[in-house]
Every structure is written in structure tokens, then in C-alpha cells.
Amino acid sequence: MSRCNYCGLEILDEAEQCPLCNGILEHTEGGAQTYPDVVSGVKKVNFVFRLFFFLSIVASCLCIVLNLYFTPGLTWGWIVSVALAYGLWLWYIILKDNAGYRIRILSGVAGAVIMIILIDALLGFEGWSVSYVFPGGIVLIDLALAILMLVNRRNWQSYLILQAAMIVVGIVPLVLIHLGIVTHPVLSDVAFLITVFMFLGSMILGGRTARNEMKRRFHI
DSSP, rough: EEEEEETTOOOSSSBBTTOOOOEEEEESSSOOOOOHHHHHHHHHHHHHHHHHHHHHHHHHHHHHHHHHHHOOOHHHHHHHHHHHHHHHHHHHHHTTOOOOOHHHHHHHHHHHHHHHHHHHHHTTTOSSSSIIIIHHHHHHHHHHHHHHHHHHHGGGGHHHHHHHHHHHHHHHEEEEEEEEHSSOOOOHHHHHHHHHHHHHHHHHHHHHHHHHHHHHHOOO
């Protein structure tokens, strides 16, 4: 690092003259504390994301056009587009600064379930996505919440609101069973029971801490 004795400018590269006054620089040992160039790194990552976003649009349109012209009876072009959209969504929530790990996990699993349901619909909708994948995603999120509560034992009660929300989500497959959309209800029933039992277990074992957290959340 060098320093100009006339204008006081500090130079981090190996320049011999000051870029402001063209004065001779004095080389120093150490000196002021320097920091990594985080801004330029973030800009590069954002540029790569925008580039991938643009290329994904081009690739999706190209696949759909090729699909319509050469294999109109198939839907592989739309399936590729859905998969690219999920990849972009996953990348976005990973890059998002204000998205915590809980939001990233929930958004990632929810996006995957939606992607698979769309693929099932594009293939003629045989119902396997809502009969198996949807309740399987609910169970996966329940297990993730249980692991997070064990890892973050000091703040485990903050996950109670998510467990309560998962009970609401778990009701959706039961509604689909009643409507006849879900033809294999076993996994949907199991997923709902797991969600309810996990919430009840947290409330009973958590005692007063759990009750106070729910009162605070719902203002009761």
C-alpha cells in the first residue's frame, strides 16, 4: 500500500504516482485496515443471475417452439420450462439477503411440490403428485422443523407458528380427498396426523413457554 504525502490519498495497488496530483507515492508497511471488495462480488453474482434468467427465457421459448413443431403430442418443452423456472426460484431465494434459512427451506420445498404438480398436470394429471408428492412435502417440512427445533434449542418456540401453519396446509390434502382429486389417501392422512402430533407434542412438552409464545403470536 502507498500514500501520497500531498493529498493524503491511500493507494492499494502498485502505482508509483498519485492519480490525483501525479506526486510520488510513499510506500508504507501495513497502515490502514482494508476490507474485501464485497460490492463488486455481489454485482458479479447478480449479473450471473440476470444472465441465467435471460438464457432460461430463451431456452424455454426455444424448447416450447421445438416441442410444438416436431413433437406436438408431447409436453417436454413445457416441462423443461417449469424446471428452469424452479431453478431460478431456488437461486433467487438463496441470493435474497433478507430471507432466513427457514424461509429458504419452506420456499424450496413448496416450489418443488408446485413444480411436480405442474409436471403431473402437463403429463395428463394422473394424481400421483397430489397423492404422494404433496403430502410427502408436508412430512419433509415437518421433519425439517423438528431438526431445526433440536438444533436451535434456545429459540425452539419460534417454530411453533410454523407448525401451526403446517396444520392448515395439511388440511388441503384432506379437502382434495373429499373432492375426489386424491385417489390414494393414506399418505395424506399420515402427513396430517404427523403434523398435528408434532404441534401437540411441542405444546405439551413446551409447557408455559409454548403457551406464552402462542399467546404472543396470536395476541390472546
